[in-house]
Amino acid sequence: xxxxxxxxxxxxxxxxxxxxxxxxxxxxxxxxxxxxxxxxxxxxxxxxxxxxxxxxxxxxxxxxxxxxxxxxxxxxxxxxxxxxxxxxxxxxxxxxxxxxxxxxxxxxxxxxxxxxxxxxxxxxxxxxxxxxxxxxxxxxxxxxxxxxxxxxxxxxxxxxxxxxxxxxxxxxxxxxxxxxxxxxxxxxxxxxxxxxxxxxxxxxxxxxxxxxxxxxxxxxxxxxxxxxxxxxxxxxxxxxxxxxxxxxxxxxxxxxxxxxxxxxxxxxxxxxxxxxxxxxxxxxxxxxxxxxxxxxxxxxxxxxxxxxxxxxxxxxxxxxxxxxxxxxxxxxxxxxxxxxxxxxxxxxxxxxxxxxxxxxxxxxxxxxxxxxxxxxxxxxxxxxxxxxxxxxxxxxxxxxxxxxxxxxxxxxxxxxxxxxxxxx
Numbered sequence: 001x002x003x004x005x006x007x008x009x010x011x012x013x014x015x016x017x018x019x020x021x022x023x024x025x026x027x028x029x030x031x032x033x034x035x036x037x038x039x040x041x042x043x044x045x046x047x048x049x050x051x052x053x054x055x056x057x058x059x060x061x062x063x064x065x066x067x068x069x070x071x072x073x074x075x076x077x078x079x080x081x082x083x084x085x086x087x088x089x090x091x092x093x094x095x096x097x098x099x100x101x102x103x104x105x106x107x108x109x110x111x112x113x114x115x116x117x118x119x120x121x122x123x124x125x126x127x128x129x130x131x132x133x134x135x136x137x138x139x140x141x142x143x144x145x146x147x148x149x150x151x152x153x154x155x156x157x158x159x160x161x162x163x164x165x166x167x168x169x170x171x172x173x174x175x176x177x178x179x180x181x182x183x184x185x186x187x188x189x190x191x192x193x194x195x196x197x198x199x200x201x202x203x204x205x206x207x208x209x210x211x212x213x214x215x216x217x218x219x220x221x222x223x224x225x226x227x228x229x230x231x232x233x234x235x236x237x238x239x240x241x242x243x244x245x246x247x248x249x250x251x252x253x254x255x256x257x258x259x260x261x262x263x264x265x266x267x268x269x270x271x272x273x274x275x276x277x278x279x280x281x282x283x284x285x286x287x288x289x290x291x292x293x294x295x296x297x298x299x300x301x302x303x304x305x306x307x308x309x310x311x312x313x314x315x316x317x318x319x320x321x322x323x324x325x326x327x328x329x330x331x332x333x334x335x336x337x338x339x340x341x342x343x344x345x346x347x348x349x350x351x352x353x354x355x356x357x358x359x360x361x362x363x364x365x366x367x368x369x370x371x372x373x374x375x376x377x378x379x380x381x382x383x384x385x386x387x388x389x390x391x392x393x394x395x396x397x398x399x400x401x402x403x404x405x406x407x408x409x410x411x412x413x414x415x416x417x418x419x420x421x422x423x424x
Contacts, residue, residue: 222315
């Protein structure tokens with residue numbers, strides 16, 4: 001073990017008590033963090049799975065959704081292989097259950113402790129693994145490399161901020177990147193940043209999120225939502241909102257027409273009740289999605305307290321705002337709104353989705369607003385211009401079609417070979 005990785009591993013061992021305390025702390029708001037704790041240390045109740053297994057690590061909700069077209073393509077291309085999805089958050093695991101049900105295996109990826117990752121590899125014996133987006137775990141990557149388990153980084157994105165962070169532990173990052181079997185970067189800019197950190201086997205495969213669109217069930221649910229809302233009301237959806245943004249959004253819609261319904265969908269389920277209390281403090285008439293009832297004409301806000309229904313919310317809306325972007329939080333995926341053909345508004349802080357945002361704005365599918373005040377004025381402009389809303393929605397659909405193909409390019413990068421099976 002190199003000196004830097006030894007220091008990294010020693011620090012992880014010292015942090016174990018604090019890691020467990022953090023699980024307990026987070027479990028107070030999200031009980032899912034208190035379930036399956038043994039998996040985080042490489043212990044599993046179920047017997048080892050039979051057959052050849054392909055493993056994808058999708059840390060949380062966004063990565064799991066992004067993996068959907070790849071999982072579907074793998075199941076078609078390799079019908080005799082089993083697929084394992086690993087996660088780090090309960091919401092990622094729940095999203096996997098919603099999207100794939102029992103058609104895939106799932107568990108938590110263990111913490112990056114040598115004994116835990118070795119136990120994980122012994123138990124599941126994957127023929128091949130792929131980490132999605134920006135997941136670099138030095139001990140896991142080293143263990144896969146020494147056991148001849150090809151491990152890829154796919155749909156890889158790396159912001160300038162993350163590049164600086166990884167650069168502070170340069171040799172650890174470089175060794176991890178060079179032990180990977182290959183890297184599929186979203187863009188040339190991502191590839192360039194990865195090269196500055198020491199990666200050298202990189203293919204630009206594109207963004208899997210361009211390949212993901214609404215299912216017929218999503219659109220049917222959106223039509224149901226629209227029926228509950230009533231056909232005459234105009235609908236603005238603020239999706240994937242983060243802490244501190246809801247107040248800005250509510251301020252922005254204060255001067256909107258009385259028949260506007262604002263749908264607020266918090267990014268994290270543990271915040272549903274928090275947002276409800278904020279609405280009550282403001283005296284805003286609201287209803288919850290979980291009540292599954294028609295929307296009263298006097299209701300000003302519909303609280304989207306559900307998981308896995310973003311496509312349906314977008315389908316029921318006339319204008320969409322994508323959260324995590326009014327405050328310096330990095331933004332969320334605006335391509336889901338584009339895929340449904342809705343005009344998109346996004347704040348100035350979208351560095352985690354910089355390229356997708358740039359493309360959407362350049363195509364005329366999205367408008368970047370500077371703050372909550374400009375968000376309010378832009379909503380007003382779009383409400384009074386249905387033709388512009390239509391053009392933006394059509395531009396979003398065209399953008400999605402233009403940039404599709406990452407799934408097949410990623411599938412080619414993985415070059416799955418059954419001869420890998422059993423080497424771990």
